Amino acid sequence: MISENLKTSAFILRCFSYSESDLIVTFYSNDFGKVQGIAKGAKKSKKRFVNVFEPFSLTKIIFSRKKPDSLAFINSCEIIDHYCDIREDLEKTLTASYFTDLTDHFSPEGKVNKKIFELLNNFLLLLSEEKVTEATLRFFEMRLLKLAGFEPALDHCVRCKAPVTNGESYYFYPREGGIKCAACAEPERYEQPISTGTVRTLLLGKEMDINKIKMVSLSGASATECRSILIGFITHVLGREIKSLKVMEQVRNMCL
Ligand SMILES: [Zn+2]
Incomplete structure (x- = not known):
């Protein structure tokens, strides 16, 4: 029937x-x-x-x-x-395609999640009106992970549970789904620590009013750290790289 x-x-x-x-x-x-x-x-x-x-x-x-x-x-x-305003701009088009691609990867068929629909809606409107920034990309990823049930633990050490403290260094472990403090991490020499500032920025970006995202400037080390945490985690959860991300980043690097 x-x-x-x-x-x-x-x-x-x-x-x-x-x-x-x-x-x-x-x-x-x-x-x-x-x-x-x-x-x-x-x-x-x-x-x-x-x-x-x-x-x-x-x-x-x-x-x-x-x-x-x-x-x-x-x-x-x-x-x-x-979304004509997005389609007139290559960088915005590739970013919107990345957002839909990521939503696709994190959404099992038939599971209703109105908040994910609203997230896409809000970020496409943001893209229509504003330039693509590092904060737009990372905060979308952070929010989607949260809504899809894959939020990484960034407010405390996953081993000793101590809350994030200013001035400390942290290390991100995709397999364990979060950060560890320097005492618990036993980092190898090549591993890069993540600053408390980066961790706090991502936590803030998860809840921040959508209209304020355009005012956030992620640059230099912080942008690199945010990307490394989120893309590392997304790749780990999905078990593969995301093609649309690669294409978008290649074009962004050419434009910048
Ligand atoms: Zn610890």
Whole structure:
């Protein structure tokens, strides 16, 4: 039995050709979490689906399906926001693609999480209006990890549980999901300590009002440390590198 028509707002995560005329589309919806569906005839139909399945577009989708875990049949898809301001700028486009890619990687199908939908919404609006900064990237990662249930422990040493203290050095252990104080870490000579300032910045970025992110300037050592913690952790959790991150960083390095 096919379900009634289900209606939701959704961000397009990715889309690929399935046959001569059909597309398989993965979207992150407000009401049903991540859903994979087929848009029959989408490559031929000029009326029903015109350029609607581009990554990170916000859409209104109507679909039906047999069971919650079966492939959805996409009946219609309309654009709510195409984010033209983002698409006019290569760096912003690659950043938005990275955000949707990361959301895709951290979202099991069918698990509803309205806060993740809201996170994407807020950060795409931020990208529309402001320049891409290190803080935008790292705070998105930090918040997504938290909402997806993979928040690294950064406010205390994972071994002795002592809270982060100013002036101390810390070491990050992706496998153990957090930082250790110098006494517990027994660092090798090549390991780089992380400053308390970096740890505090990431903790702050997790909760900070979205409108204040543009005022945060992460630079030099702090930017390097933040990236090393978060990307190291994300790569460890996912068990692989993220291609869209590499592409985005290559372009950012060329532009800077
Ligand atoms: Zn310790």
